[in-house]
Amino acid sequence: MxxxxxxxxxxxxxxxxxxxxxxxxxxxxxxxxxxxxxxxxxxxxxxxxxxxxxxxxxxxxxxxxxxxxxxxxxxxxxxxxxxxxxxxxxxxxxxxxxxxxxxxxxxxxxxxxxxxxxxxxxxxxxxxxxxxxxxxxxxxxxxxxxxxxxxxxxANLEDEVAGLERQWGVLLRGREAFATVSHQHIYGLLFRILWPLTVGRTFHARTYLHPEEMVAPMARAGGCYLVASPTHLSRFKGFSGVERLAPQCQPIFSSGSPLDRATAVALQNAFGSAPFEVFGSTETGGIAWRRQNGGADALPWTPFAGVETEADPIDGLLRVRSPYVSADDGVFTLADRVEFLADGRFIAGPRADRVVKLGDKRLSLPDMEVALGEHGFVSQVALTVLDQAGGTRLGAAIVLTPSGREALARQGRRAVSQALLQTLEPYWDRVVLPRLWRYVGRLPTDPQGKVTVAGLRALFASPYDSAVVSPEVVDESITDGVWQRTLRVPETLGYLEGHFPGFPAVPGVAQIQWVMQIAHAMTGGDVVLERIEALKFKNILRPGELFHLSAEMSESGDRVAFRLWNETSLFSSGRCVLAPSRRGAS
Structure with a gap:
């Protein structure tokens, strides 16, 4: 080195x-x-x-x-x-x-x-x-x-690499480069390949997607730094072994989109300082940086030395003059609206290409995303405009917090969506509010961790949501050892996909899955289905239908007798036999 x-x-x-x-x-x-x-x-x-x-x-x-x-x-x-x-x-x-x-x-x-x-x-x-x-x-x-x-x-690349070394080189002496982002894009190309090569720092050839994968190689490296994206850094919040990375991994870089405040705070607490965030684009290279180490003063972006920035006097868009810009004149205007402070730093506002029109009303998607993100149920959110047969509608993809996931399981999708709508109604006309909701484990991103329009629209391509696998719980009671839940089939139940086109019906496998959920609650432990006895499907259970699920454990604790029914129909019945090694206490 x-x-x-x-x-x-x-x-x-x-x-x-x-x-x-x-x-x-x-x-x-x-x-x-x-x-x-x-x-x-x-x-x-x-x-x-x-x-x-x-x-x-x-x-x-x-x-x-x-x-x-x-x-x-x-x-x-x-x-x-x-x-x-x-x-x-x-x-x-x-x-x-x-x-x-x-x-x-x-x-x-x-x-x-x-x-x-x-x-x-x-x-x-x-x-x-x-x-x-x-x-x-x-x-x-x-x-x-x-x-x-x-x-x-x-020249574009050489000048930017030299600028990075002047900016942060002293912090990286003797450290090896780890990365979670692809080298096929400008950020990864510069930070994990060209910059290390020009100064003789070692870079790791593998792309690490999860924190637990980095523990052993970072320990062997002794000292390292991490080139990452907000999507990957958000995984550090729930990683119990983060204290094993902190001594070796300093500093952390992040780019692709702004790092959310919760992740920045979590990383600051774990590593002693927040990541260096880099603001830029493929066309411009790096433009500015910031570090959310606390307080409102950490939010503005500081332009890199040699990069000139200004707001377009007409539309307020960020205009950049830089040796890293691809254009012949070194000038490029981004779609980001900015507000400059007296000291030359700027605050990035919503992108101009994310201001949409719904029902003759203009809507800034980032503004509504911020409002939804402040709700206790929401960890991450992305909005997208969808062109459907009934007109243009707004779709919301939501990653829920633990409390949000609990509410979804207990109250159902409709109640959670209504709770989120209530936070928006005081500030926006109803015509621009989200009409379609998807609750997902992770937002769809490209290799650089950016949420893509194509990925979001794919979530809404089907009327059914693969993340919705449970019925909505309306009521629950236990009488003389018989557990009974009053449930409603969600209109967007993921099991309805392909079952059947033009006539959606809840498949038997879904009904058995719901019986096993109640069996889990009855035993207080993990349960495994061994076989089903006396299984009968009598009538078709349709989306939106209200029904009861009754379940009773046998005295031996190895069978759960069940019925799915309502006041006019019996949908299914039978006995679930539990595997001996996985039965809970009866």
Missing amino acids: TDAAISLCRLLTAPRSTDSLVSVDGERAVDWETFTLHVARLATVIAARGPGRWLLFTENSYTFAVGLLAIWQSRAVAVLAPNGQPGTLSELGRATHGLISERDRLAPGLDRVDAIHDAGPASWRWIDLDRTAPSLELFTSGSTGQRKAVPKTV
Whole structure:
């Protein structure tokens, strides 16, 4: 490890110790000599095809670094696929020489070249890279549903890496880079690949998605820093082993979207300081940073040195002039509305492209998301506009807090949705309020942790919600050992998907699942179904229907007799026999 900066242009021509550590991949460590050997062999293969554009997609960051440097040494352009979906790779690969990857059969029909060659020429005449030549093609994350190519020169990347080192380099001395974000996008590319390479810091080739995966490798590293997104950092809040990471992991970086206050506070309490948040975009690179270490003064963003920012005088949108901007004049206007403070910092407001019109009423989606997020039932929320046969409607995807999940189980989806609507009604016209609700374990995100419009709309593509698996509890009683619940079938019950088109009916497997839920409550412990006796399905149970579920435990404690019925129909009946090793106390 050198921690002595080398310009990106001269990364492979400047002297460096051959045994300096470049990357760690599990138990395998790769030194500079091996890294340059891999680059030389791949560059030879690429050069034989002639100059042009090469599609690059890998899951392993070391493999990616080899591919990127080999493409550049061959005077070719690297096209970074935003994801590894076959359709994406096939589409982007049409105008390239082929795909460089570590995996086969990613995109049938594309000429694929292995990124790592264990045999072949062992030498290459290294060149200094041309700062002004187009070297890289990135793509916006598609959060608006439209993918757009963004070219970059070596100068754009080299200048930004140098700026990062001036800003935070002193804090990272002797530390290894861990990451939860993909290197296929600008943030991961800079923070986990190019920045470490230019200063000789070791980076880890694996992408870690969960905190528990990092404990052992971070302990072996001794000192490290983390390149993450808000989505991944939110998982630290419920991780009991966070104290084992805190001594080794400093600092933490976050980008992709603003870090919510609760996560920032939790991480500050666990690690002693909140993450450094980076505000930027694919087109502009990094624009500003902040650290929510407490108080309202922690919310404004501070522009990076050398980055000029201002609010457009007409629409208040953020305008950036920076050497990291892809455009020829170095100027780019974002869709973010901003308010500048007297000291030059700014507060980011809602995006202009998230102001929508519903029933002739304008609505700022971020404003309503903030209001919903203040409710005790809501951990995370994302709103999206849906075009349906009945007109344009607003959909709300909600990740519930523990109290929210309890309310959903006890009171039902309708009651929870009504409680959330009541918090909005005093401030918004009813025409703009959410009409559709989805309660999910996690918001749909892209590899950078950004919530995508396409992912949100997919949640509402079906009238049924896969997260809704239980009936709504209306009443419950226990009389002479007989448990009885009065229940209502949710209109959006996930089990109704495909059962049956045009005539939705609650399948038998769902009814048995509800019986096992009450069996769990009766025994006070985990129960496992061994078999069902005397099972009969008499009538069809439909969405929206009110019914009773009666259950009685046998004296031996090994059988639960049940009936699903209402005043006019018997829907099903039988006896659930419980597995002997998993029966609770009767």
